[in-house]
Amino acid sequence: MGMRINAELPLPADLKAEYPLSDKIIKIKEKRDAEIRDIFTGKSDKFIVIVGPCSADNEDAVCEYVNRLARVNEKVSDRLMIIPRIYTNKPRTTGEGYKGMLHQPDPDKAPDLLAGIIAIRKMHIRAIEETGLTAADEMLYPENRSYLDDILSYEAIGARSVENQQHRLTASGMNIPIGMKNPTSGDFLVMLNSVIAAQHSHSFIYRGMDVTTDGNDLAHVILRGGVDKYGTCNPNYHYEDLVRLLSLYQKMELKNPAAIIDANHSNSNKKFKEQIRITSEVLHSRSYNPELKKLIKGVMIESYLEEGNQKICPDMIYGKSITDPCLGWEDTERLIYEIAEKC
Template structure:
């Protein structure tokens, strides 16, 4: 094996013991997890917003951003339930570039995985302590989920990972809603198969243990658009796409049929400003079809303090160093508009 073994990292249990959570944090997570389950099961009709930066790059800016979300959440709490995005892993299409805080807690320095696992735990922990928001992260590396498992309320399995067996089996045992994205090529059957797998129980190898899961009844679809064979971005958030997803759910023995719609990525053609129009278009589909309204549980929106994105090292506070995001003023206005439309 042509690998250089650098050092043994702490296990999730060791890291949790070193950076424990308080009883208050555990209570907040328990209460929020219940409310999220109620939304996915249909007991609550609130709209979920999985909202925040494309990737969490600087701790203070991320906390500043979600502190602003907290003030808005209090004003729209009768209609909207926010789950801030604190995405500490960044999938790379060609494998190179900034891979997220897990790899580089300082984007301008070399990778340091020990500092990284500490940094992501401290960031998610600080978010709950200061804002009472439990957050979402992408489960890019299934074996790392347990570093954050007592802090997260939502995980997403990305378009490049959704066909991977380890992601599907781990999603079956995370104990929180897991969104399974359609693959980059757009095959909805791949996403549906991943939901079936995640809702089923399994026995498998995980972090050196033989483990058994009962299945995740809150595994669900995420539509994010796709890229066709000619390299064109093709959206799949329209009314007809949602009707097609309803048909795909019909007849399958799945619990809590649901979809979260990603308003960026291939749905927006990577034009971040389109997220505003797309969000309202989805609200219209929900208005004209009770079945679609029941299926759509929320939106995924990429948003930060400043519009757009920048290169690593440009040092513009609160501006994405990965994909471009909606700035704060546009985000705040959009949230109020969505509350009125829902």
């Protein structure tokens, strides 16, 4: 095989023992997980806001951002469930370029996966310790999630991974909400088939073990827009798209129908400022149609300390995205207060 072993990585259980969760963090996560479950099962009408950098590339900047979110959360927690977006893996369309903190804890240095898995665990723990907010991450590599599965309160499966069988089966063994994005084609049925798979029990091989899962009743969809064969972005956050999704859900025997609307990616054509307008339209659609208000549980927004993005270089701006462009903090804070008023 054209493959060489660079290092043998620690087992997830060993890494967790070396960097354990305090009793305080365990209680915080239990409480937030229960609150989030109540939203997806319809017991709570709080609106979810999953918000944060496109990629979590710097521990200090990410934790400063989450601390700012926590201060806003104190004012809106009666209406919103704010879930920081701390994404430590980045899918690359061609496989080239920065793949996230898991691969490169220092973006301008060579990949170091051992340092990476330690860095992402420490960053997530620090964020909870400082703010009391448990976070969301993307399950880009199913086996890697075992290093964080005791920390996260929400996970997403991306557009490039949603058709992958290992992702679907692994999702069926989670006890937190897992959002299935529509594929890059925009196909709703592929996305919903992933939800069906995740909500059922399966037996398969996971990390060298024969496992059987219980099924995840909180598996749901994330609309992120699609791209046609000509490379044109086709958004799917409009009222007609949401009604179509509602109709499809009504025809399927799925538990806890729910959708999160990703305001960036192909919904905004990566025009990050459009996230403000898109979020406003989603809220209007919910207020117009009571059935949509039950279905649309929240939004996903890409935001960081500084707006826009930058290339990896020796003089990078602190708190500015090195992957997709993000809303800046001032716009984000105003948007969160607006969401709290309108949801």
